[in-house]
Amino acid sequence: MRANWRYMVVGAVLLVGANAAPAQADSGDPFAGAPGAGDPYYPMDGNGGYNASHYDVTISYDPPSHQLTGSTRIDATATQALRTFNLDYSGPQISKVTVNNLPAWFDRTDEHELVVTPLIPLLPGLPFTVQVDYAGPVTGTDGEGWVFSPSGGAFVAGEPHSASSWYPLNDIPTDKATFTLHATVPQEWEVMSGGDKVSDTVSGANRTVSWEMRQPVIGYLTTIAIDKFEFLEQRRANGTQLLSAFAPDALKAKDIESRLPEILDFQEELYGPYPFDVAGGIFVDTDLNFSLETQSRPIYAPWTDLDTVVHEVTHQWWGDSMSVKQWSDVCLNECFASYTADYLWPERKDGKDVDAMYRDTVAKYHDDPKFWQIALQNPGKGSEFTSVYYRGPLFLHALRRTMGDDAYFPAVRDFVMAHKYGNASMPEFRQFMQTRTPHDLTGFFAAWLDRTDRPADEFLYPGSLRS
Numbered sequence: 001m002r003a004n005w006r007y008m009v010v011g012a013v014l015l016v017g018a019n020a021a022p023a024q025a026d027s028g029d030p031f032a033g034a035p036g037a038g039d040p041y042y043p044m045d046g047n048g049g050y051n052a053s054h055y056d057v058t059i060s061y062d063p064p065s066h067q068l069t070g071s072t073r074i075d076a077t078a079t080q081a082l083r084t085f086n087l088d089y090s091g092p093q094i095s096k097v098t099v100n101n102l103p104a105w106f107d108r109t110d111e112h113e114l115v116v117t118p119l120i121p122l123l124p125g126l127p128f129t130v131q132v133d134y135a136g137p138v139t140g141t142d143g144e145g146w147v148f149s150p151s152g153g154a155f156v157a158g159e160p161h162s163a164s165s166w167y168p169l170n171d172i173p174t175d176k177a178t179f180t181l182h183a184t185v186p187q188e189w190e191v192m193s194g195g196d197k198v199s200d201t202v203s204g205a206n207r208t209v210s211w212e213m214r215q216p217v218i219g220y221l222t223t224i225a226i227d228k229f230e231f232l233e234q235r236r237a238n239g240t241q242l243l244s245a246f247a248p249d250a251l252k253a254k255d256i257e258s259r260l261p262e263i264l265d266f267q268e269e270l271y272g273p274y275p276f277d278v279a280g281g282i283f284v285d286t287d288l289n290f291s292l293e294t295q296s297r298p299i300y301a302p303w304t305d306l307d308t309v310v311h312e313v314t315h316q317w318w319g320d321s322m323s324v325k326q327w328s329d330v331c332l333n334e335c336f337a338s339y340t341a342d343y344l345w346p347e348r349k350d351g352k353d354v355d356a357m358y359r360d361t362v363a364k365y366h367d368d369p370k371f372w373q374i375a376l377q378n379p380g381k382g383s384e385f386t387s388v389y390y391r392g393p394l395f396l397h398a399l400r401r402t403m404g405d406d407a408y409f410p411a412v413r414d415f416v417m418a419h420k421y422g423n424a425s426m427p428e429f430r431q432f433m434q435t436r437t438p439h440d441l442t443g444f445f446a447a448w449l450d451r452t453d454r455p456a457d458e459f460l461y462p463g464s465l466r467s
């Protein structure tokens with residue numbers, strides 16, 4: 001995610017929120033799956049008792065009435081005996097739930113909990129399927145689910161929450177699954193999503209478009225966008241197909257997006273092979289205050305510039321292929337996306353003196369306690385998207401200057417490749433980087449990641465940053 005700068009300034013002065021206690025909600029029933037997976041910031045996200053392996057989402061959407069009709073099939077495996085289990089869902093009214101093709105009881109509790117009780121309890125280790133049918137009008141938001149566009153179209157975006165507004169799921173970064181979408185709209189509209197477009201057929205007054213994400217994905221990285229798009233098709237030298245879409249008032253971004261092959265080449269040199277089959281972007285014309293790294297095809301707001309595209313493409317490695325374990329690990333996503341776009345691209349493409357840039361930034365905020373007050377690791381609920389953008393790039397530049405380029409670049413590439421299609425944490429990152437350098441990084445990491453004040457000079461000015 002990259003916030004529009006005018007919103008980021010507001011974010012920068014937010015105080016650190018109190019951390020919620022880790023609470024794996026426990027009903028006391030040993031045969032009930034936990035209603036939350038216990039993320040310290042969002043304990044009710046995700047669920048216990050099963051792992052999802054595939055989502056097959058069939059929806060129809062009517063732009064004038066905002067009416068959504070959906071049917072989602074989830075393939076999952078029980079990890080414990082389940083008399084009852086939960087899904088995360090906050091969308092329109094549910095008409096029917098089945099488990100293994102048998103009717104199931106259901107109840108909706110709290111903000112996004114769907115409690116499902118199968119007719120026959122589920123056994124540990126066995127696969128099962130859940131089908132949920134639903135219909136009703138969707139509600140527009142400014143970026144936590146459905147967002148309406150000026151043309152009358154709509155799209156879904158939001159981090160960490162948005163997916164539950166259009167399909168039921170296990171909404172937690174650690175339960176990745178493959179994803180298929182079949183979307184039907186009036187034939188004059190187009191549908192975009194992530195992954196491969198496998199069919200696009202018009203029948204009577206309707207168009208049905210199917211999309212397939214063959215690499216596993218997590219909830220907030222899935223999307224659907226319905227608009228009167230224009231398309232840009234490109235191809236990388238290695239054959240990877242690039243499909244990008246532009247809403248009616250977003251056509252000016254075509255120039256930036258035409259550099260996507262070059263941006264992907266640049267990223268591959270840094271972080272290893274691009275992890276997905278296809279790439280592209282979805283350029284909306286709604287005044288959204290963030291752009292978002294939806295998998296293989298980010299959602300780009302109208303203020304998107306080249307720096308934003310480089311940032312969201314970096315996330316395809318840092319955030320999408322390798323995802324956080326908990327939201328307190330968000331520096332793995334945003335510190336890397338910001339450092340790559342703000343420092344590495346200007347350095348390698350424009351020959352910018354990034355040491356000078358670093359020293360200027362540090363000098364500017366040297367005596368501003370607000371700049372340093374939000375820790376990069378475990379920034380606190382509500383502060384995930386603050387210091388990672390402005391303090392994060394400084395941290396990685398200082399780490400690079402401490403380790404040296406010959407150690408730093410192979411190490412970060414190896415780390416992200418080792419966790420391809422999986423998850424990683426900041427403590428794991430710290431441990432891993434320590435194995436790749438003879439320098440003791442204990443004090444450095446504590447100063448940059450844990451502390452809520454300016455790092456001491458020995459950590460602020462390592463190597464060539466000492467001038």
Ligand SMILES: [Zn+2]
Pocket residue numbers: 001002311315333334337
């Ligand atoms: Zn980002």
